[in-house]
Amino acid sequence: MKKSLILFVLIALIVLIIGPYAPYWVLMIGVAIVSFVVGAGKVSSFFSSGLSFGLAWLGLTLYISIKTDSELPKRISDLMGLENESMLMLGTALLGFVIGAFSGLTGTMTRRMIERND
């Protein structure tokens, strides 16, 4: 339980601090490494990483939407054929979850494999 909390916090920090300077796939590698180092269980790695990544992205979209009051999210959701901008936020969060979850799982499973081979 403790490990998954650490994982959650570290991944959120990666997304928020490294995110502005690196594309999302670099973050994926970062998540995998952190998950490798923390070494939580498979299930908790998957959900901790996914929730952390997804919520961090959701938080960012909320922050940007509220701060800017921009028409852009609406324009982009129209362009993508989505009903409204909430769907777009949800989509962003969901994508973040999937990206984070699989990266976290990969990290943990890599560790398991190496440990087993030792």
Added chain:
Amino acid sequence: MKYIGFLLVFLVTLALGIILSLQFGSVPPIGKLLDPNQGFWQNSYSEDMDFQETFDLKNLAEPVKVIYDENLIPHIFAENEKDLYRIQGFITAKHRLWQMEFQTMAASGRISEIVGPVAIELDRMTRRKGLAFSAESALLYVQKEHPDTYELLEAYADGVNQYIESMGASDRPIEYKILDYKPEAWSSYKSLLLLKYMADMLVGDRDLEYTNLRNQIGQEMLDKLYPDYPEENDPIIESEKIWDFVPLEVSKPEGLEYPTSDIFVNSLPQPVEGIGSNNWAVSGSKTKNGNPILANDPHLSLNLPSLWYVMQLTTTSHSVKGATLPGALGIISGFNEDIAWGVTNATRDTRDWYAIQFKDESRTEYLYDEVWVKSTFRIEEIKVKGQIAFLDTVVYTHYGPVVYDKNFRSDRKDVNFSLKWTAHQESNEQKTFLLLNKGKSHDDYIKALNHYTSPAQNFVFASKEGDIGMKVQGRFPLKWEGQGKFLMDGKNPDFEWKGFIPNEQNPSTLNPERGFVSSANQHSVDPSYPYYIFDHSFEHYRNRRLNNRLREMNQISVKDMMDLQFDNFHLHASEALPVMLDLLDSMDVSQMDEFGIKYLNQLKKWNFYSSPNQEEPTLFFVWWEKLYEGIWSKWKIEGKPIVLPNKYQTTGLLKKEPENGLFDNPATGEKETAKSLAKASFLEMVEKIKEIENTEKDYSWANFKKTSILHLVPNFKSFSHFNVYTGGGAGILNATSERHGASWRMIVEMGENGEAWGIYPGGQSGNPGSKYYDNLLKKWANGEYVDVSLKSEANFFNPLLITHFNN
């Protein structure tokens, strides 16, 4: 088993990392786009939320200060011109980078690189017209003959490039993110390309269509329906003007005959009718404050990001403000402390076609003056996104590129038409604007104009000293009567242009007695001008309305000029509708249903204005359209391009010769007359409006006309504005039609307490996420303006943002 589980998870993760960053067809790279740190979310910030107060820029001689006003209009305060244009490049790129690059990609036939194979035909056409070829030769010419211009072009390019280098992936304009590509470096060449793009947008010709028409209806009918001068000519240069120069000799060579065969090609798209512009200046004797007032509103395709970008450019020696074209240096339509100027398109046939006879299919030699001359080949490599490059070989003769041939818009082996166009010639239009920006007098204006070749423009002028002037400037070929109206024989040197009209003999006027100068794309002069002038698209309505109003106006204020730019009087309707109603008289009104009677009564009471809430303009528009089709559609033959008589000639024919045999369609059993066609078209109109009333409940003008301002990528519908509520229309001073209209409106009062007003349908920001993307649109639609008077660095009231640039 464990390994398989790991492998599976690893592959899924890897696939997510890769697939989400790739573009599939028109689906953007979804991971990159949605990433809130890097993707589109980052484009939500308006410029006032996300800016730098200081910036270190290389190659600056002195510090430069940029102050933005509340509409995000930047005011650049620099010590010298090189710093000024370096910063102009930087600032323009900061707000309009995607647009300026996209337009030059379009001009050089490189859209396929961005959007894929759908644009290959478009790119081929652009390249066959030789736009990139002519920008290349313009660059060599400017480097060699005008090093001073070249130095400034380089400074501007450096500014753009320093912006591009300073930009992180998250700062990239949204269009790059959606279409998944990166900005490339800017260059002087691209600035010149942009000016060629304007030429392409504004210049057309109908030579091939006229060739077919003459074969179809005969020379006599052609002269009657397509006269060189209209009956009520109200030219740009006042008719009273005396031409006090000795013209160059030119006459049609004896016994010369045009080729007579019909032409079956898919002819090039032409500038849309209704593209045009107004400009005028009134002298102090006609204004309330005694100062000259100048007005300009160029009508172009209405797009977002807006074609224009407003700036003030100040050095220690001059201060100029107005509309810039992102990518070009200086102000294009604007004013400084001493002079103001504006542009309208001076349409004239400066594009001619020559039929080429090649020796054999290799097309390496062609016949000219009874000898075989070598042609050159230019291989155009069109890169295509997601595919291998498309290669197009374009043959060049001494006239220019062979645009139409068996590979392009024609399937016949004997079709080889070479294009000769003034835009292909060496020129430095950029210098004209650089000089106008710092001009102080009428002399300076004339000197600046001497560098201007293409696209020919009517340059209006006013000065603080009280002068007003107008000059039709471009490099105009010296032609014998009728030369270049039809496809010419490329073998015969007699068809060559005979030189060029000297700049000082181009039509111009200074302080005419009538107290105003004006242009609205009509004939430049009256028939007393000693040179042959021809174009298919001269305007016949806006010019007369404008001049009628200017003649009767006195004690003019800036507000009056604003009202005139927004004038919705429909002169064509006021001349044609009474004739059409007369033709209907014999019609039994009892034959009509209640709708027909209602529409008829509406039309009878119409005041001929076209405000957005009026219904009569819709009725007239549809009736005229149906009538026009009824009269002329019989002439159209599939695959054989022609042009139909314009509405001015058609109206005249209806009025004066309603019994003329021209109205009859020989293909039908009955004999059609103006009367029968008017009646039939009226009934068609009733049906159509009834349908609109049933489906849309509203046939008011704005709702019918549906003025739309589209993003440059038409698929990006949510970045566009549809159904803008505004009046006007083609041929009306407020020339706002469905897709075209005043792309910039400017009014300048000269003098010590001079003021300037401007507006355009969009906003200063190119970013659809910014509140400055379209904040001026509503004001524009309502005929309102924002203050664009010159501002000083010391007394800048209420700045929005300030950026200091240091070396």
